[in-house]
Amino acid sequence: MHDRVAIIGVGWSGFRPVTPELSYKELIYEAAVKAYADANLDPRKDIESFVTVAEDFYEGTSIFDEYTPDQLGAVLKPVHTIGGDGLHGLATACMLILTGQFSVVAVEGHSKASNVKTLPQVIGYAQDPILNRPLRFNNHFIPGLDMNRYLFDTGTSLEQCASVIVKNRRNALVNPSAPYGADLTLEDVLSGEPTAWPLNSHQIAHHADGAIVIVLASADRVHSFTDKPVWVTGVGWCNDSPALENREWGEAIYAREAARMAFRQAGMLNPGRAIDFVEVDDVYGYKELQSLEAMGFFRRGEAGKATEEGFTHPDGELPVNVSGGSQGFGDLLDANGLARALEVVLQLRGEAGPRQLESVSTGLAQSWRGVPSASGAVVIMSGE
Amino acid sequence: MRKVAVVGAGMTKFVRRALETGKELSWQAARMALESCELTIDDIDAVCLGTAPDSFDGVHMNGEYLSDGSGAWRKPFMRSYVGGGTGVFVPIQGWYHVASGLFDIVLVVAEEKMSSYYPHAQAAFLTIFDHTTERPLKPNLLWIFALEMNRYMQTYGITKAEIAHVAVKNKRNAADHPCALLGDPNLTVEDVLNSEVLAWPVNRLDVSPVSDGAVAVVLAVEHVATRITDKPVWIEGVGWNLDTAHWTNRDLAYPRYVEFAARMAYEMAGIKEPRREIHIVEPYDPFDYKELHHLEGLLLADRGKAPQMVVDGVTQRDGDLPVCPSGGLLGVGNPIAAAGLMKIAEIFWQLRGEAGARQVPGQPKRGLAQAWGDLMQVGTVVIMGR
Amino acid sequence: MSDQIAVYPGTSLSEDDILEGKVLSIHDKLDGRYAWDTGIAIGQYLAGLKEGLILGAYCATCRKTVVPPRIVCEWCFRPMTRYVPLKDTGTVNTFSLCYVTWDVKRIKKPEIPAVIEIDGASPLHGILHKVGEIDPSEVHVGMRVKAVWKPPAEREGAITDIICFTKLNTEV
Numbered sequence: 001m002h003d004r005v006a007i008i009g010v011g012w013s014g015f016r017p018v019t020p021e022l023s024y025k026e027l028i029y030e031a032a033v034k035a036y037a038d039a040n041l042d043p044r045k046d047i048e049s050f051v052t053v054a055e056d057f058y059e060g061t062s063i064f065d066e067y068t069p070d071q072l073g074a075v076l077k078p079v080h081t082i083g084g085d086g087l088h089g090l091a092t093a094c095m096l097i098l099t100g101q102f103s104v105v106a107v108e109g110h111s112k113a114s115n116v117k118t119l120p121q122v123i124g125y126a127q128d129p130i131l132n133r134p135l136r137f138n139n140h141f142i143p144g145l146d147m148n149r150y151l152f153d154t155g156t157s158l159e160q161c162a163s164v165i166v167k168n169r170r171n172a173l174v175n176p177s178a179p180y181g182a183d184l185t186l187e188d189v190l191s192g193e194p195t196a197w198p199l200n201s202h203q204i205a206h207h208a209d210g211a212i213v214i215v216l217a218s219a220d221r222v223h224s225f226t227d228k229p230v231w232v233t234g235v236g237w238c239n240d241s242p243a244l245e246n247r248e249w250g251e252a253i254y255a256r257e258a259a260r261m262a263f264r265q266a267g268m269l270n271p272g273r274a275i276d277f278v279e280v281d282d283v284y285g286y287k288e289l290q291s292l293e294a295m296g297f298f299r300r301g302e303a304g305k306a307t308e309e310g311f312t313h314p315d316g317e318l319p320v321n322v323s324g325g326s327q328g329f330g331d332l333l334d335a336n337g338l339a340r341a342l343e344v345v346l347q348l349r350g351e352a353g354p355r356q357l358e359s360v361s362t363g364l365a366q367s368w369r370g371v372p373s374a375s376g377a378v379v380i381m382s383g384e
Numbered sequence: 385m386r387k388v389a390v391v392g393a394g395m396t397k398f399v400r401r402a403l404e405t406g407k408e409l410s411w412q413a414a415r416m417a418l419e420s421c422e423l424t425i426d427d428i429d430a431v432c433l434g435t436a437p438d439s440f441d442g443v444h445m446n447g448e449y450l451s452d453g454s455g456a457w458r459k460p461f462m463r464s465y466v467g468g469g470t471g472v473f474v475p476i477q478g479w480y481h482v483a484s485g486l487f488d489i490v491l492v493v494a495e496e497k498m499s500s501y502y503p504h505a506q507a508a509f510l511t512i513f514d515h516t517t518e519r520p521l522k523p524n525l526l527w528i529f530a531l532e533m534n535r536y537m538q539t540y541g542i543t544k545a546e547i548a549h550v551a552v553k554n555k556r557n558a559a560d561h562p563c564a565l566l567g568d569p570n571l572t573v574e575d576v577l578n579s580e581v582l583a584w585p586v587n588r589l590d591v592s593p594v595s596d597g598a599v600a601v602v603l604a605v606e607h608v609a610t611r612i613t614d615k616p617v618w619i620e621g622v623g624w625n626l627d628t629a630h631w632t633n634r635d636l637a638y639p640r641y642v643e644f645a646a647r648m649a650y651e652m653a654g655i656k657e658p659r660r661e662i663h664i665v666e667p668y669d670p671f672d673y674k675e676l677h678h679l680e681g682l683l684l685a686d687r688g689k690a691p692q693m694v695v696d697g698v699t700q701r702d703g704d705l706p707v708c709p710s711g712g713l714l715g716v717g718n719p720i721a722a723a724g725l726m727k728i729a730e731i732f733w734q735l736r737g738e739a740g741a742r743q744v745p746g747q748p749k750r751g752l753a754q755a756w757g758d759l760m761q762v763g764t765v766v767i768m769g770r
Numbered sequence: 771m772s773d774q775i776a777v778y779p780g781t782s783l784s785e786d787d788i789l790e791g792k793v794l795s796i797h798d799k800l801d802g803r804y805a806w807d808t809g810i811a812i813g814q815y816l817a818g819l820k821e822g823l824i825l826g827a828y829c830a831t832c833r834k835t836v837v838p839p840r841i842v843c844e845w846c847f848r849p850m851t852r853y854v855p856l857k858d859t860g861t862v863n864t865f866s867l868c869y870v871t872w873d874v875k876r877i878k879k880p881e882i883p884a885v886i887e888i889d890g891a892s893p894l895h896g897i898l899h900k901v902g903e904i905d906p907s908e909v910h911v912g913m914r915v916k917a918v919w920k921p922p923a924e925r926e927g928a929i930t931d932i933i934c935f936t937k938l939n940t941e942v
Contacts, residue, residue, distance in 0.1 A: 394775075395778065396778060396779045396780035397778045397779065397780030397782070398780070399780050399781070399782035399783075400782065401782065401783045401784065401785070401788075402780055402781060402782065402783065403781040403782075403783050403793060404779070404780065404781060409780070412779040412780070416775070416779075420775075442798060442800055502797070503873075503874070504873070504874040506872075506873075506874050507872055507873040507874060509872075510872045510873075513898075515804070515806050516806060516808055516812055516816070516928075516929070517812065517815070517838055517897070517898075517929050518898050518929070520928055520929050520930045521883075521898065521899065521900060521929060521930070522871070522872045523872065523883060523898065524868060524870065524871065524872040524881075524883075525872075526866070526868055526870060527866055527868060527883040527898075530866030530868065530883075531864045531865065531866050531883060531884070531885055532864070534864045534865060534866055534911065535863065535864035535885075535911070538864070538911045562775075562778050563778050563780070581867075581869055582868070582869060582870050583866045583867065583868035583869065583870065583880075583883075584866055584867040584868075584869075584880070585866070586866070596780075597780060628844050630836070630838075630840075630844070632885045632895075632896045632897050632898050633836055633837075633894065633895045633896070634894065635894050636863075636864060636885075733773075738773050738774065739773065740773030741773075743773075
């Protein structure tokens with residue numbers, strides 16, 4: 001039966017600011033071996049299709065999909081690449097399985113940000129070449145504009161945005177995979193040099209390298225691989241306007257629409273009640289608040305207050321980014337969504353060690369494709 | 385499994401250098417596809433885009449940049465990517481969007497604006513080679529085609545003259561295509577053989593050059609398709625396959641990844657004898673020898689025997705197995721992703737009897753479109769039928 | 771509906787339209803610089819090249835020797851940890867005579883790219899390189915060739931430590 005999809009295996013390699021001893025292929029191989037061992041399968045025999053997410057300019061190679069199959073065990077199999085975040089890749093794998101043509105599909109995403117010597121320039125090349133790039137602004141100006149409008153519209157304070165950073169980097173201290181754990185105070189975060197005010201250097205996640213592989217299967221095959229499947233109950237994704245001139249600033253509409261699509265599929269009328277914990281985009285600290293509100297977990301302007309009051313702390317009512325988020329893991333480029341999904345899987349399986357949340361059965365992962373896009377995805381998962 | 389049909393199609397002219405921006409080209413094709421089946425963008429549930437390397441446009445995350453031109457404002461949107469195979473992959477992407485049950489009507493767009501790369505788009509291909517083991521040798525896109533063509537010729541004893549027949553056939557066919565850049569009703573085999581040598585054994589007229597253009601199709605699930613049009617063209621089979629990146633560790637004489645992709649599609653379509661059951665073929669032909677190479681990979685000709693088919697006239701529009709009645713890439717043009725989707729649009733129009741001067745006689749019922757790409761690595765196949 | 775459409779969009783421009791300013795245009799140059807970590811397998815390969823050695827890797831399960839080396843056999847997915855020194859001679863699997871450079875400039879004397887099956891590796895396993903120091907008309911599929919190395923002091927640990935492959939003289 002192909003009407004339900006579950007995650008049967010996860011594996012990751014990283015995450016660290018630099019990974020000089022391994023090429024990207026070797027990093028991916030490590031993650032793949034772990035995922036396949038976790039799922040108890042042989043990729044050459046059991047996996048029927050592979051989906052990778054990548055962008056040429058992050059890799060420094062054109063037609064990068066050429067280099068995807070070997071280290072995944074995907075040679076001479078149906079493989080394709082999506083120019084999207086890891087959650088777009090997960091959604092694609094779900095679609096492939098739901099067609100009924102494939103029973104087992106693997107998804108891969110990675111970051112070798114440390115190998116891109118001109119990363120800010122490369123990211124800048126995503127801006128409109130005619131209307132925006134000639135202005136030669138640093139990329140952070142875009143989330144800077146967005147954050148400023150968000151603060152204005154919602155009455156959220158700079159301190160509340162900073163409290164997100166404090167929470168997430170502290171959460172990262174108990175995550176052995178997260179390189180950027182730190183015990184910061186609000187003053188530490190607020191006193192950083194301004195980058196694109198109201199953003200300062202402490203509110204922007206550093207980059208990191210790593211690779212993540214996730215394997216999914218249709219309901220009828222799941223139990224031959226694992227006795228701890230994590231069911232994907234809803235997927236959603238949406239693109240808002242790529243043109244800066246057409247945006248509604250201050251609101252993460254892509255997150256709102258992506259979440260709406262996912263909630264509908266999951267049959268959730270009241271997501272705030274149905275979802276136990278979430279892993280959301282926080283590459284820029286304020287984005288966590290903005291995304292939570294867009295998805296309907298809080299009303300406009302309430303997420304900041306809730307964070308200050310501990311509502312979204314690991315011991316709160318709705319733990320957010322208990323993994324440490326991108327602030328703690330590092331910005332993994334298009335693999336960010338897979339890192340968020342990874343945490344949801346581990347929590348639902350009871351494998352999150354010292355970070356383990358109590359009695360959680362449903363989690364949500366959300367991601368944003370990064371500056372300057374207005375594109376994001378949501379995946380809802382359940383342990384039963 | 386949900387049945388999916390192509391219900392509308394549109395395309396721009398393929399030109400060497402378009403005035404229109406990438407967003408405008410995408411929009412033109414999308415608009416035409418919607419008009420062709422009397423739908424509006426509000427009827428579209430999701431958008432799939434295919435566009436080849438970002439380096440041509442000089443825009444990182446080019447898919448995001450083109451998303452509004454492709455109609456994806458406030459809609460689910462994804463860009464798929466398998467190099468040159470993208471044009472025939474993106475309808476497969478649209479197919480799984482619909483066949484999965486998540487969406488009923490999907491817009492599929494393929495766009496290419498290669499002319500933005502200055503001075504010549506070919507130079508961008510330097511970066512497709514391995515950054516450490518190959519790029520320092522300053523390889524050229526022409527190298528991999530010439531190396532493969534030479535290996536193919538050597539292995540089976542095929543001559544340049546036999547291969548040149550493909551260029552002649554396709555460019556002549558393209559004279560009947562309103563969007564064609566390179567149609568030439570009078571081209572001869574001698575013209576091809578006498579054209580300038582670029583990378584022996586490749587001559588200038590063996591190659592389809594860089595172009596700009598966009599194509600779009602609309603896909604719909606069965607119960608919706610039959611309300612939109614009385615001539616839906618069903619997607620009966622899809623297949624795709626990617627070989628190892630270590631292309632120097634393989635025999636280039638035979639595209640086994642095309643065979644694997646074709647087998648997947650044939651099985652899905654329930655086709656046991658492709659040579660009898662497929663009535664029109666649109667294989668990917670960026671170079672003339674590729675049409676032959678791919679016909680063999682598609683199991684429509686025995687290995688090394690495809691040249692005989694074209695020399696004998698079997699693959700003409702009125703032959704037993706018309707190949708590239710559109711004029712293919714050699715005749716219509718080569719805006720990478722758009723060229724592949726052009727083949728899908730061609731089969732769509734052919735099977736509905738709407739291909740005008742290019743119409744294959746005899747009311748063809750089933751067609752196959754195939755694209756290819758990467759480092760001689762990927763095969764993508766779609767089988768369509770009435 | 772192809773034969774029901776009268777007008778197809780798409781406006782063609784010529785090079786001169788842009789050069790003469792008939793159409794407005796913007797020029798930009800992309801600065802994309804990368805330092806790719808070579809990793810274990812290619813790191814070994816490059817170190818070998820610096821020593822004048824072409825290394826391959828051996829998969830015990832598939833019983834094949836591949837070049838360049840990698841840490842995983844793409845066929846059986848097992849790790850490959852055995853590096854095998856190969857010879858620096860080989861056979862031309864295919865070649866071309868290219869009269870156009872990568873950035874589309876015409877050249878008189880052709881570059882001769884080739885896939886060269888390296889002696890010691892399994893059949894059909896080769897590398898991309900150039901054939902040189904030879905009259906182009908002599909090059910043929912099946913030709914035996916030998917690497918021409920840079921002097922040791924000039925080698926960097928790169929594929930260009932081999933200048934080219936040239937005809938292998940079989941007389942001693």
